Amino acid sequence: MNVITKIKEDILSSELPRGVPLRQTALSVRYGVSRIPIRDALSSLKSEGWLVSHGKVGVMIPSLNWKEAEDLSLMRAELECLLFEMAFDDIGEDNIKAARKYLFELGKESLTLVCRGELNWHFHNTLYEVANRPTLQRVVEGLNKQAVRYLGFQYGPLSYRSTSQDEHEVLLSLIEAKNKKAAVDFLRRHIEIAGKLLTDYLKRI
């Protein structure tokens, strides 16, 4: 497992402190590598939204907040549906099959959140990639990767996991039925409902 993933895990598990700047030297001893790969990782994580550069203070772990959750959900609803619609007609048997494989993996119990996030993305991306729209796809990928930070709530307090699995199944059925409009609408709801649930929860606490 590479440094980026390790840092992500440690952010999710709160083993890295929030609110204080992360020091390159400290991280390099923590993960047993030199500062160069740490610097690389930090810059990646910054562009993925997992870290923010707070002026001269240094790089910090941003707190989860409803505005970000809402923004991510709004953007995903718009852009993923657009991409999905572009892809729809070219989704074939083999894509569905590949998607089911990821869905099966997602059903397993002992998976780290980061891993779960990856699988979730692979599932969706299997459907999106046939659109052959690299630029749109890249942005959507970025949004999904950033959204992983919030997965802990969905699988924890909101116990959204089994719902999510079921919804993914329904989505595949709609694709197999070649029911484009219904499928796109369903995807939009899938994203919006999960987003609203999460946003409301975050506003509350």
Place this chain on the structure above:
Amino acid sequence: MNVITKIKEDILSSELPRGVPLRQTALSVRYGVSRIPIRDALSSLKSEGWLVSHGKVGVMIPSLNWKEAEDLSLMRAELECLLFEMAFDDIGEDNIKAARKYLFELGKESLTLVCRGELNWHFHNTLYEVANRPTLQRVVEGLNKQAVRYLGFQYGPLSYRSTSQDEHEVLLSLIEAKNKKAAVDFLRRHIEIAGKLLTDYLKRI
């Protein structure tokens, strides 16, 4: 001027070759720095969409293409309008004034494309930032920065520059008139029309 900007300039002016992998060593002698800052720059440029990592071959300058132009325009239309609408009611005198300052700068003749792109972004961002939606704003910023690659066409063959200036003026007027719906619609058209012009042109050549 830092290495990232220099590389961007050289990409726009085609002084760096497209289609062949960029070598870190070559770049480091070209720009007179060691490989570390080059690596940093390359990773930034990759996440900004100015470079793509083509498998094991190495990092390359992607060719401009209508699909990317269209994707960027579609995404900007959706997301910028959303952000603009969120911001609208909080745009004040001072924001308008700041925006006009950037507009004035944009009127000058001798500006590099990269600089022009920066100013254009600052103009729009002045209006967006009051929305206080960091996540959405960051994505929109990324899209705008990526779109800079295509600015050469707009200011060259498509001679869109004076039109663009005029449209920016109109937008400010609509804001001053507190005409929210009209302003948002106008922004959407502004983005869509420029996008369509560019996309059609790129399909043609």
Place this chain on the structure above:
DNA sequence: CAGATCATTTTTGTATACATTTTTAGTCAA
């Protein structure tokens, strides 16, 4: 005691050196 200035320490950025991986070129056998 408040505030400013300067020295010390810490932190980050960059250069150089080394290790690992990948690519290339060449040789040999079928």
Place this chain on the structure above:
DNA sequence: TTGACTAAAAATGTATACAAAAATGATCTG
């Protein structure tokens, strides 16, 4: 000739060392 295997070369990743910048804290002055 072609294909596979091996050695050389090149390119990238990583470690260490050094330089520049920033933060800290102590001392001095009003």
